[in-house]
Amino acid sequence: MLEKLQKQIETARPARIWVVGDVMLDHYEAGQVSRISPEAPVPVLLVKESFSRLGGAANVALNLTALGAEVALAGVVGADDAADTIRGLAESARIGTGGLVGRGETVTTVKHRALANGQQLLRIDREQVRSWESAAAALVDGLAADLPEPDLVLVSDYDKGVISRSLMERLVARGVPIFVDPKGRDYTRYRGAALITPNEKEAVLAAGVEIACEDSLAEAARRLSAQLPGTDVLITRGPQGMALFGADGSRLQARAEARRIFDVTGAGDTAIAALAMSRCWQLDWPESLRVANVAAGIAVGKVGAVPVLVSELIAALSKGHGGLKVVSREGLAELRRGATTLGRKIVFTNGCFDLLHTGHLQLLETARQMGDLLVVAINSDESVRRLKGPNRPVVTAEDRAAMLAGLEAVDFVTIFAEDDPIATLRVCRPDVLVKGGDYTEETVVGAEVVRAHGGRIALVSFVDGKSTTKLIDGIARAEARRPVLVPPAS
16 A cells, blocks of 8 residues: 555645635644732733644645645635734645635634643634625635646535535535535535545534444444435544445444544544545545544644644554654654643653663653653664674664554654764753663763753663673574584485
């Protein structure tokens, strides 16, 4: 599947996708809480950082561009600063904005989130919900002006009034597949769609069936299919993965794949974007669900509605299940920004980790207890050879990273090509740098880099008698003692 996907990405023209739905702006005020207001029993947020990101249907569009698609976006916005911000963010991401219809009689939907000490403290929504059936023609005309011949239409419905029967009829008339992320109780307005993707809660609401087992899940899908003859139903189930019920009676399930959850915001948008792209890449349904699950798994390891890059997706898929934890240096920079925003403490350790042993496990488990996220940086194969000699490493960097990623204590793994981790430390800026007990604080490489931004050094005692060198020597001695079998004379 990976080879097929890479070939499609490298040789096929970019997918052309329309995104239409409820466009929003996500605004964040991030900081710390250290006292209660004297005016009322509420926390006082000392803001350290403010930023805005594309939300709702606009976040779906952003995820599609990150995966390499050409995208046109349509929705209704107000005549206000938030609308200008959305247009600016979208245009900087090369998203077509001709379908953003401005109306002075409404306000742009904005979700204000206050983040304090690693938690969402408060969300304040500004919106006006009303029917925008009268805007259907302008929405489709704007999309067509930006991207005349789409391969697929993605409808992102947040039940704010943009998605109407009239709009759906106009979209269906284009004759291209339509994927719908639905809302509400009545799905009949989505007739003509190729696929709907409710989450489990949304499916319960629309089907009127409490999902408690596989049979009730199938019954919910059957009732949704009755509202939409000929439409496939994909129910996303969070930690339980995804279940696809085909209009032809087929059924397919795919397990969830995730890093340790950092923030679930926007993960659903990422999943449907990856699913749409997978179908445009001509992947079959099992492959497409795998890609969507992996993309969602990457998304929950980010902070806020941040898109998943196609390079991250390929890297995760190429490294199997553990690949979700393996990040590039650019990924570390993003992780640092997210940890700062949420007030999370990053713990960092590094080494060759050539043959894992109980000493490594103790080091990693102890390190993980010192903060919220543990990053393990390992030397590349070339780096190990320069440090340890031509016969090392015994295990390749890719396999070492996969084994470390499989450990519960480890949140992220990164590989560095240099002889020391200083360049990686400058990007990651950990709060704690952990090394083994054979070091002193003065001899830890990179200690000055960590202290420069306020971090500290922690030393962990080794398990006596446990080391990679001793393991290798033991294997060599055992091999030397192995009797040589001489074939009997003929």
